[in-house]
Amino acid sequence: MNVDLFDYDLPEELIAQTPLANRTESRLMTLNRTTGEVGHHRFYELDQFLKAGDLLVLNDTRVIPARLFGLKADTGAKAEVLLLRELGENRWEALVRPGKKLKAGARIVFGLESEELAAANAPAAPGNPPQPLPSPKAPLVAVVEEEGDMGGRIIRFEYEGIFPEILDQLGQMPLPPYIKERLEDKERYQTVYAKHEGSAAAPTAGLHFTKDYLRHLEERGVQIAYLTLHVGLGTFRPVSADKVEEHDMHAEYYVLPPETAEAFNRTKAAGGRVVAVGTTSARTLETAARDAAAAQGEEGFRLSACSGWTDIFLYPGVPIRAIDGLVTNFHLPKSTLLMLISALAGRENVLRAYEEAVKERYRFFSFGDAMLIY
Structure with a gap:
Protein backbone atom coordinates (compact mmCIF):
# COMPACT_ATOMS: atom_id res chain seq x y z
CA MET A 1 0.00 0.00 0.00
CA ILE A 64 8.13 15.73 31.29
CA PRO A 65 9.73 19.12 30.43
CA ALA A 66 12.14 17.21 28.25
CA ARG A 67 13.72 20.03 26.21
CA LEU A 68 16.84 21.50 27.80
CA PHE A 69 18.86 24.44 26.50
CA GLY A 70 22.42 24.71 27.73
CA LEU A 71 26.01 25.54 26.86
CA LYS A 72 28.98 23.41 25.89
CA ALA A 73 31.21 23.38 28.95
CA ASP A 74 34.44 23.95 27.03
CA THR A 75 33.40 26.61 24.51
CA GLY A 76 30.17 28.15 25.77
CA ALA A 77 28.46 27.36 22.46
CA LYS A 78 24.70 26.83 22.64
CA ALA A 79 23.48 23.24 22.86
CA GLU A 80 20.09 21.57 23.07
CA VAL A 81 19.10 18.22 24.57
CA LEU A 82 15.75 16.52 24.07
CA LEU A 83 15.14 13.62 26.46
CA LEU A 84 13.51 10.57 24.91
CA ARG A 85 13.77 7.67 27.34
CA GLU A 86 15.12 7.10 30.84
CA LEU A 87 17.61 4.23 31.03
CA GLY A 88 18.32 4.26 34.75
CA GLU A 89 21.32 5.36 36.83
CA ASN A 90 20.93 8.97 35.60
CA ARG A 91 21.34 7.87 31.97
CA TRP A 92 18.95 8.85 29.19
CA GLU A 93 18.46 8.30 25.50
CA ALA A 94 18.29 11.76 23.94
CA LEU A 95 18.54 13.84 20.81
CA VAL A 96 21.13 16.62 20.78
CA ARG A 97 21.84 19.71 18.69
CA PRO A 98 24.25 20.47 17.13
CA GLY A 99 24.97 16.78 16.67
CA LYS A 100 28.31 17.29 14.92
CA LYS A 101 29.70 19.25 17.87
CA LEU A 102 28.55 16.98 20.68
CA LYS A 103 30.72 13.90 20.52
CA ALA A 104 31.33 11.29 23.21
CA GLY A 105 32.87 12.97 26.24
CA ALA A 106 31.29 16.37 25.60
CA ARG A 107 29.83 18.12 28.64
CA ILE A 108 26.78 20.38 28.51
CA VAL A 109 25.88 22.66 31.42
CA PHE A 110 22.37 23.89 32.18
CA GLY A 111 21.29 26.77 34.37
CA LEU A 112 24.41 28.87 33.80
CA GLU A 113 24.58 32.10 31.84
CA SER A 114 27.35 32.38 29.27
CA GLU A 115 29.13 35.01 31.41
CA GLU A 116 29.18 32.64 34.40
CA LEU A 117 30.56 29.85 32.25
CA ALA A 118 33.21 32.13 30.78
CA ALA A 119 34.29 33.13 34.27
CA ALA A 120 34.43 29.50 35.37
CA ASN A 121 36.56 28.65 32.33
CA ALA A 122 38.88 31.63 32.72
CA PRO A 123 42.57 30.64 32.73
CA ALA A 124 44.17 30.55 36.14
CA ALA A 125 46.45 33.38 37.20
CA PRO A 126 50.20 32.58 37.07
CA GLY A 127 51.21 30.56 40.10
CA ASN A 128 47.60 29.56 40.96
CA PRO A 129 46.15 26.06 40.41
CA PRO A 130 43.94 25.56 37.34
CA GLN A 131 40.23 26.35 37.70
CA PRO A 132 37.96 23.29 38.03
CA LEU A 133 35.42 22.41 35.36
CA PRO A 134 32.16 24.32 35.85
CA SER A 135 30.21 21.18 36.78
CA PRO A 136 29.89 21.98 40.51
CA LYS A 137 28.57 25.47 39.73
CA ALA A 138 25.90 24.31 37.29
CA PRO A 139 22.58 22.97 38.60
CA LEU A 140 22.70 20.26 35.93
CA VAL A 141 25.42 18.80 33.70
CA ALA A 142 24.99 16.27 30.88
CA VAL A 143 27.90 14.11 29.76
CA VAL A 144 27.66 12.46 26.34
CA GLU A 145 28.57 8.79 26.76
CA GLU A 146 27.60 7.20 23.43
CA GLU A 147 26.83 8.45 19.93
CA GLY A 148 23.98 7.21 17.75
CA ASP A 149 22.39 8.06 14.42
CA MET A 150 20.65 11.33 13.49
CA GLY A 151 21.61 13.21 16.62
CA GLY A 152 20.85 10.35 18.98
CA ARG A 153 22.99 10.11 22.12
CA ILE A 154 23.21 8.32 25.44
CA ILE A 155 23.86 10.94 28.08
CA ARG A 156 24.50 10.81 31.83
CA PHE A 157 23.40 13.59 34.16
CA GLU A 158 25.34 15.02 37.08
CA TYR A 159 23.46 17.08 39.65
CA GLU A 160 22.78 17.61 43.32
CA GLY A 161 19.22 17.42 44.57
CA ILE A 162 16.05 15.84 43.14
CA PHE A 163 16.18 15.34 39.38
CA PRO A 164 12.45 15.88 38.59
CA GLU A 165 12.52 19.17 40.48
CA ILE A 166 15.64 20.31 38.62
CA LEU A 167 14.11 19.27 35.31
CA ASP A 168 10.89 21.10 36.09
CA GLN A 169 12.89 24.25 36.82
CA LEU A 170 15.21 24.13 33.79
CA GLY A 171 13.30 22.18 31.16
CA GLN A 172 10.68 23.26 28.64
CA MET A 173 7.75 21.34 27.22
CA PRO A 174 8.76 19.49 24.03
CA LEU A 175 6.06 20.93 21.81
CA PRO A 176 5.73 19.46 18.30
CA PRO A 177 7.78 21.20 15.59
CA TYR A 178 4.68 22.61 13.87
CA ILE A 179 3.82 24.70 16.97
CA LYS A 180 5.73 27.99 16.79
CA GLU A 181 4.06 29.84 19.66
CA ARG A 182 5.53 29.70 23.17
CA LEU A 183 3.29 27.93 25.69
Whole structure:
Protein backbone atom coordinates (compact mmCIF):
# COMPACT_ATOMS: atom_id res chain seq x y z
CA MET A 1 0.00 0.00 0.00
CA ASN A 2 1.49 3.32 -1.10
CA VAL A 3 2.09 5.95 1.59
CA ASP A 4 0.86 8.67 -0.80
CA LEU A 5 -2.65 7.22 -0.44
CA PHE A 6 -2.75 8.89 2.98
CA ASP A 7 -1.89 12.39 1.82
CA TYR A 8 -4.19 15.42 1.93
CA ASP A 9 -3.87 19.18 1.49
CA LEU A 10 -3.85 21.26 4.67
CA PRO A 11 -3.58 25.07 4.71
CA GLU A 12 -0.92 26.06 7.23
CA GLU A 13 -3.23 28.55 8.94
CA LEU A 14 -5.40 25.65 10.17
CA ILE A 15 -2.60 24.29 12.37
CA ALA A 16 -3.60 25.33 15.89
CA GLN A 17 -0.81 27.19 17.68
CA THR A 18 -2.41 27.64 21.10
CA PRO A 19 -5.01 25.73 23.13
CA LEU A 20 -8.50 27.11 23.65
CA ALA A 21 -9.22 28.77 26.99
CA ASN A 22 -11.94 26.21 27.72
CA ARG A 23 -10.91 22.65 26.93
CA THR A 24 -14.41 21.35 26.20
CA GLU A 25 -15.23 24.18 23.78
CA SER A 26 -13.26 22.53 20.98
CA ARG A 27 -15.22 21.44 17.96
CA LEU A 28 -16.01 17.75 17.59
CA MET A 29 -16.40 16.09 14.23
CA THR A 30 -18.17 12.73 14.39
CA LEU A 31 -17.51 9.98 11.86
CA ASN A 32 -19.66 6.88 11.63
CA ARG A 33 -17.17 4.22 10.62
CA THR A 34 -19.84 2.05 9.03
CA THR A 35 -21.72 4.61 6.94
CA GLY A 36 -19.08 7.32 6.61
CA GLU A 37 -21.61 9.91 7.83
CA VAL A 38 -20.01 13.06 9.26
CA GLY A 39 -21.47 15.37 11.93
CA HIS A 40 -20.37 18.67 13.44
CA HIS A 41 -20.60 19.31 17.17
CA ARG A 42 -18.77 20.71 20.20
CA PHE A 43 -16.69 18.51 22.44
CA TYR A 44 -19.07 18.96 25.37
CA GLU A 45 -21.64 17.13 23.22
CA LEU A 46 -19.60 13.92 23.33
CA ASP A 47 -22.08 12.59 25.90
CA GLN A 48 -24.70 12.35 23.16
CA PHE A 49 -22.69 9.58 21.51
CA LEU A 50 -21.76 7.55 24.61
CA LYS A 51 -24.18 5.20 26.35
CA ALA A 52 -24.41 3.93 29.89
CA GLY A 53 -22.18 0.87 30.09
CA ASP A 54 -19.69 2.11 27.50
CA LEU A 55 -16.07 2.19 28.60
CA LEU A 56 -13.85 5.21 27.95
CA VAL A 57 -10.13 4.37 28.22
CA LEU A 58 -7.66 7.24 28.76
CA ASN A 59 -3.85 7.42 28.81
CA ASP A 60 -2.67 8.90 32.12
CA THR A 61 0.94 9.48 31.10
CA ARG A 62 2.47 12.81 32.09
CA VAL A 63 4.77 14.83 29.83
CA ILE A 64 8.13 15.73 31.29
CA PRO A 65 9.73 19.12 30.43
CA ALA A 66 12.14 17.21 28.25
CA ARG A 67 13.72 20.03 26.21
CA LEU A 68 16.84 21.50 27.80
CA PHE A 69 18.86 24.44 26.50
CA GLY A 70 22.42 24.71 27.73
CA LEU A 71 26.01 25.54 26.86
CA LYS A 72 28.98 23.41 25.89
CA ALA A 73 31.21 23.38 28.95
CA ASP A 74 34.44 23.95 27.03
CA THR A 75 33.40 26.61 24.51
CA GLY A 76 30.17 28.15 25.77
CA ALA A 77 28.46 27.36 22.46
CA LYS A 78 24.70 26.83 22.64
CA ALA A 79 23.48 23.24 22.86
CA GLU A 80 20.09 21.57 23.07
CA VAL A 81 19.10 18.22 24.57
CA LEU A 82 15.75 16.52 24.07
CA LEU A 83 15.14 13.62 26.46
CA LEU A 84 13.51 10.57 24.91
CA ARG A 85 13.77 7.67 27.34
CA GLU A 86 15.12 7.10 30.84
CA LEU A 87 17.61 4.23 31.03
CA GLY A 88 18.32 4.26 34.75
CA GLU A 89 21.32 5.36 36.83
CA ASN A 90 20.93 8.97 35.60
CA ARG A 91 21.34 7.87 31.97
CA TRP A 92 18.95 8.85 29.19
CA GLU A 93 18.46 8.30 25.50
CA ALA A 94 18.29 11.76 23.94
CA LEU A 95 18.54 13.84 20.81
CA VAL A 96 21.13 16.62 20.78
CA ARG A 97 21.84 19.71 18.69
CA PRO A 98 24.25 20.47 17.13
CA GLY A 99 24.97 16.78 16.67
CA LYS A 100 28.31 17.29 14.92
CA LYS A 101 29.70 19.25 17.87
CA LEU A 102 28.55 16.98 20.68
CA LYS A 103 30.72 13.90 20.52
CA ALA A 104 31.33 11.29 23.21
CA GLY A 105 32.87 12.97 26.24
CA ALA A 106 31.29 16.37 25.60
CA ARG A 107 29.83 18.12 28.64
CA ILE A 108 26.78 20.38 28.51
CA VAL A 109 25.88 22.66 31.42
CA PHE A 110 22.37 23.89 32.18
CA GLY A 111 21.29 26.77 34.37
CA LEU A 112 24.41 28.87 33.80
CA GLU A 113 24.58 32.10 31.84
CA SER A 114 27.35 32.38 29.27
CA GLU A 115 29.13 35.01 31.41
CA GLU A 116 29.18 32.64 34.40
CA LEU A 117 30.56 29.85 32.25
CA ALA A 118 33.21 32.13 30.78
CA ALA A 119 34.29 33.13 34.27
CA ALA A 120 34.43 29.50 35.37
CA ASN A 121 36.56 28.65 32.33
CA ALA A 122 38.88 31.63 32.72
CA PRO A 123 42.57 30.64 32.73
CA ALA A 124 44.17 30.55 36.14
CA ALA A 125 46.45 33.38 37.20
CA PRO A 126 50.20 32.58 37.07
CA GLY A 127 51.21 30.56 40.10
CA ASN A 128 47.60 29.56 40.96
CA PRO A 129 46.15 26.06 40.41
CA PRO A 130 43.94 25.56 37.34
CA GLN A 131 40.23 26.35 37.70
CA PRO A 132 37.96 23.29 38.03
CA LEU A 133 35.42 22.41 35.36
CA PRO A 134 32.16 24.32 35.85
CA SER A 135 30.21 21.18 36.78
CA PRO A 136 29.89 21.98 40.51
CA LYS A 137 28.57 25.47 39.73
CA ALA A 138 25.90 24.31 37.29
CA PRO A 139 22.58 22.97 38.60
CA LEU A 140 22.70 20.26 35.93
CA VAL A 141 25.42 18.80 33.70
CA ALA A 142 24.99 16.27 30.88
CA VAL A 143 27.90 14.11 29.76
CA VAL A 144 27.66 12.46 26.34
CA GLU A 145 28.57 8.79 26.76
CA GLU A 146 27.60 7.20 23.43
CA GLU A 147 26.83 8.45 19.93
CA GLY A 148 23.98 7.21 17.75
CA ASP A 149 22.39 8.06 14.42
CA MET A 150 20.65 11.33 13.49
CA GLY A 151 21.61 13.21 16.62
CA GLY A 152 20.85 10.35 18.98
CA ARG A 153 22.99 10.11 22.12
CA ILE A 154 23.21 8.32 25.44
CA ILE A 155 23.86 10.94 28.08
CA ARG A 156 24.50 10.81 31.83
CA PHE A 157 23.40 13.59 34.16
CA GLU A 158 25.34 15.02 37.08
CA TYR A 159 23.46 17.08 39.65
CA GLU A 160 22.78 17.61 43.32
CA GLY A 161 19.22 17.42 44.57
CA ILE A 162 16.05 15.84 43.14
CA PHE A 163 16.18 15.34 39.38
CA PRO A 164 12.45 15.88 38.59
CA GLU A 165 12.52 19.17 40.48
CA ILE A 166 15.64 20.31 38.62
CA LEU A 167 14.11 19.27 35.31
CA ASP A 168 10.89 21.10 36.09
CA GLN A 169 12.89 24.25 36.82
CA LEU A 170 15.21 24.13 33.79
CA GLY A 171 13.30 22.18 31.16
CA GLN A 172 10.68 23.26 28.64
CA MET A 173 7.75 21.34 27.22
CA PRO A 174 8.76 19.49 24.03
CA LEU A 175 6.06 20.93 21.81
CA PRO A 176 5.73 19.46 18.30
CA PRO A 177 7.78 21.20 15.59
CA TYR A 178 4.68 22.61 13.87
CA ILE A 179 3.82 24.70 16.97
CA LYS A 180 5.73 27.99 16.79
CA GLU A 181 4.06 29.84 19.66
CA ARG A 182 5.53 29.70 23.17
CA LEU A 183 3.29 27.93 25.69
CA GLU A 184 2.91 30.12 28.77
CA ASP A 185 1.18 27.54 30.97
CA LYS A 186 2.94 24.15 30.97
CA GLU A 187 -0.18 22.43 32.30
CA ARG A 188 -2.06 23.13 29.06
CA TYR A 189 0.15 20.49 27.43
CA GLN A 190 -0.96 18.00 30.09
CA THR A 191 -4.24 16.16 30.43
CA VAL A 192 -6.12 16.92 33.65
CA TYR A 193 -5.64 13.26 34.68
CA ALA A 194 -1.91 13.05 33.87
CA LYS A 195 -0.21 10.95 36.54
CA HIS A 196 2.80 8.86 35.51
CA GLU A 197 5.77 10.88 34.23
CA GLY A 198 7.64 9.68 31.18
CA SER A 199 6.26 11.11 27.92
CA ALA A 200 8.11 13.26 25.44
CA ALA A 201 4.77 14.36 23.92
CA ALA A 202 1.21 14.65 25.19
CA PRO A 203 -1.62 12.22 24.37
CA THR A 204 -3.40 15.18 22.86
CA ALA A 205 -6.88 13.70 22.40
CA GLY A 206 -7.19 13.84 26.17
CA LEU A 207 -6.51 17.58 26.31
CA HIS A 208 -10.20 18.23 25.60
CA PHE A 209 -11.41 16.74 28.89
CA THR A 210 -11.90 18.53 32.19
CA LYS A 211 -12.37 16.84 35.56
CA ASP A 212 -15.93 18.15 35.67
CA TYR A 213 -16.74 16.68 32.26
CA LEU A 214 -15.30 13.29 33.19
CA ARG A 215 -17.48 13.35 36.32
CA HIS A 216 -20.46 14.25 34.15
CA LEU A 217 -19.84 11.23 31.92
CA GLU A 218 -19.58 8.92 34.92
CA GLU A 219 -22.86 10.28 36.30
CA ARG A 220 -24.46 9.28 33.00
CA GLY A 221 -23.21 5.71 33.43
CA VAL A 222 -20.10 5.85 31.24
CA GLN A 223 -17.22 3.86 32.75
CA ILE A 224 -13.80 5.53 32.94
CA ALA A 225 -10.56 3.54 33.02
CA TYR A 226 -6.88 4.39 32.61
CA LEU A 227 -3.75 2.91 31.14
CA THR A 228 -0.29 4.33 30.58
CA LEU A 229 1.71 4.63 27.38
CA HIS A 230 4.72 6.93 27.44
CA VAL A 231 4.62 8.78 24.13
CA GLY A 232 7.91 9.03 22.27
CA LEU A 233 8.87 11.56 19.62
CA GLY A 234 8.64 8.76 17.08
CA THR A 235 4.94 9.66 16.98
CA PHE A 236 5.97 12.72 14.93
CA ARG A 237 8.51 10.87 12.78
CA PRO A 238 7.47 10.90 9.12
CA VAL A 239 7.03 7.67 7.23
CA SER A 240 10.16 7.47 5.09
CA ALA A 241 9.28 4.26 3.24
CA ASP A 242 7.30 4.36 0.00
CA LYS A 243 5.15 1.42 1.08
CA VAL A 244 3.18 1.47 4.32
CA GLU A 245 4.12 -2.11 5.11
CA GLU A 246 7.84 -1.27 4.97
CA HIS A 247 7.72 1.41 7.69
CA ASP A 248 9.79 0.67 10.80
CA MET A 249 7.51 1.56 13.71
CA HIS A 250 8.98 3.08 16.88
CA ALA A 251 8.47 1.33 20.23
CA GLU A 252 6.86 2.86 23.32
CA TYR A 253 6.47 1.58 26.88
CA TYR A 254 2.98 0.78 28.13
CA VAL A 255 1.21 -0.49 31.24
CA LEU A 256 -2.28 -1.98 31.20
CA PRO A 257 -3.36 -2.25 34.87
CA PRO A 258 -5.54 -5.11 36.14
CA GLU A 259 -8.56 -2.89 36.87
CA THR A 260 -8.59 -1.63 33.26
CA ALA A 261 -8.21 -5.13 31.83
CA GLU A 262 -11.13 -6.27 33.98
CA ALA A 263 -13.25 -3.26 32.98
CA PHE A 264 -12.56 -4.12 29.33
CA ASN A 265 -13.60 -7.75 29.82
CA ARG A 266 -16.71 -6.77 31.77
CA THR A 267 -17.77 -4.22 29.13
CA LYS A 268 -17.33 -6.60 26.22
CA ALA A 269 -19.22 -9.37 28.03
CA ALA A 270 -22.13 -6.99 28.69
CA GLY A 271 -22.28 -5.81 25.09
CA GLY A 272 -20.93 -2.33 25.79
CA ARG A 273 -18.51 -0.42 23.62
CA VAL A 274 -14.85 0.28 24.35
CA VAL A 275 -13.89 3.78 23.22
CA ALA A 276 -10.20 4.68 23.35
CA VAL A 277 -9.20 8.28 23.99
CA GLY A 278 -6.27 8.86 21.67
CA THR A 279 -4.21 6.68 19.39
CA THR A 280 -1.89 5.83 22.30
CA SER A 281 -4.74 4.24 24.26
CA ALA A 282 -5.83 2.46 21.08
CA ARG A 283 -2.34 1.08 20.45
CA THR A 284 -2.07 -0.20 24.02
CA LEU A 285 -5.45 -1.94 23.96
CA GLU A 286 -4.81 -3.40 20.52
CA THR A 287 -1.40 -4.68 21.63
CA ALA A 288 -2.96 -6.45 24.61
CA ALA A 289 -5.80 -7.80 22.44
CA ARG A 290 -3.41 -9.07 19.76
CA ASP A 291 -1.40 -10.98 22.33
CA ALA A 292 -4.52 -12.31 24.08
CA ALA A 293 -6.03 -13.46 20.78
CA ALA A 294 -2.79 -15.23 19.85
CA ALA A 295 -2.85 -17.11 23.15
CA GLN A 296 -6.61 -17.73 23.54
CA GLY A 297 -8.08 -17.52 20.05
CA GLU A 298 -9.77 -14.69 18.19
CA GLU A 299 -13.21 -15.28 19.69
CA GLY A 300 -13.93 -14.56 23.33
CA PHE A 301 -10.43 -13.64 24.44
CA ARG A 302 -9.96 -11.82 27.73
CA LEU A 303 -7.37 -9.20 28.56
CA SER A 304 -5.00 -9.51 31.50
CA ALA A 305 -2.80 -6.91 33.14
CA CYS A 306 0.40 -6.52 31.15
CA SER A 307 3.26 -4.15 30.41
CA GLY A 308 6.18 -3.87 28.04
CA TRP A 309 7.23 -2.23 24.79
CA THR A 310 4.90 -2.05 21.83
CA ASP A 311 5.72 -1.28 18.23
CA ILE A 312 2.30 -2.27 16.95
CA PHE A 313 1.52 -0.62 13.61
CA LEU A 314 -2.15 -0.35 12.70
CA TYR A 315 -3.15 0.44 9.13
CA PRO A 316 -5.92 -0.73 6.76
CA GLY A 317 -5.79 -4.49 6.55
CA VAL A 318 -4.51 -4.99 10.09
CA PRO A 319 -7.37 -6.26 12.28
CA ILE A 320 -8.85 -4.05 15.01
CA ARG A 321 -9.72 -6.38 17.90
CA ALA A 322 -10.21 -4.25 21.00
CA ILE A 323 -11.81 -0.88 20.37
CA ASP A 324 -15.23 0.03 19.05
CA GLY A 325 -14.64 3.76 18.89
CA LEU A 326 -11.94 6.39 19.18
CA VAL A 327 -11.70 9.98 20.36
CA THR A 328 -8.80 11.56 18.53
CA ASN A 329 -7.42 14.78 17.08
CA PHE A 330 -6.70 15.51 13.42
CA HIS A 331 -3.38 14.05 12.28
CA LEU A 332 -0.56 14.94 9.90
CA PRO A 333 -0.71 13.86 6.26
CA LYS A 334 0.94 10.50 5.54
CA SER A 335 1.46 9.85 9.27
CA THR A 336 1.18 6.52 11.09
CA LEU A 337 -1.61 8.06 13.17
CA LEU A 338 -3.68 8.82 10.09
CA MET A 339 -3.09 5.22 9.00
CA LEU A 340 -4.26 3.99 12.40
CA ILE A 341 -7.61 5.78 12.26
CA SER A 342 -7.99 4.57 8.67
CA ALA A 343 -7.64 1.01 9.98
CA LEU A 344 -10.64 1.69 12.19
CA ALA A 345 -12.86 3.77 9.90
CA GLY A 346 -11.59 3.08 6.38
CA ARG A 347 -9.20 5.24 4.38
CA GLU A 348 -11.83 6.71 2.07
CA ASN A 349 -14.14 7.63 4.95
CA VAL A 350 -11.29 9.29 6.83
CA LEU A 351 -10.01 11.30 3.87
CA ARG A 352 -13.53 12.48 3.00
CA ALA A 353 -13.98 13.58 6.61
CA TYR A 354 -10.63 15.39 6.56
CA GLU A 355 -11.57 17.15 3.33
CA GLU A 356 -14.72 18.39 5.04
CA ALA A 357 -12.75 19.40 8.15
CA VAL A 358 -10.51 21.59 5.99
CA LYS A 359 -13.54 23.07 4.24
CA GLU A 360 -15.21 23.80 7.60
CA ARG A 361 -12.01 25.33 9.00
CA TYR A 362 -11.42 22.92 11.85
CA ARG A 363 -8.25 23.43 13.92
CA PHE A 364 -5.67 20.71 13.32
CA PHE A 365 -3.09 18.73 15.30
CA SER A 366 -2.08 18.84 18.98
CA PHE A 367 -3.96 21.96 20.13
CA GLY A 368 -6.69 21.52 17.55
CA ASP A 369 -10.21 20.15 17.45
CA ALA A 370 -11.36 16.57 18.06
CA MET A 371 -12.95 13.73 16.13
CA LEU A 372 -15.06 10.88 17.40
CA ILE A 373 -15.01 7.72 15.30
CA TYR A 374 -17.82 5.39 16.35
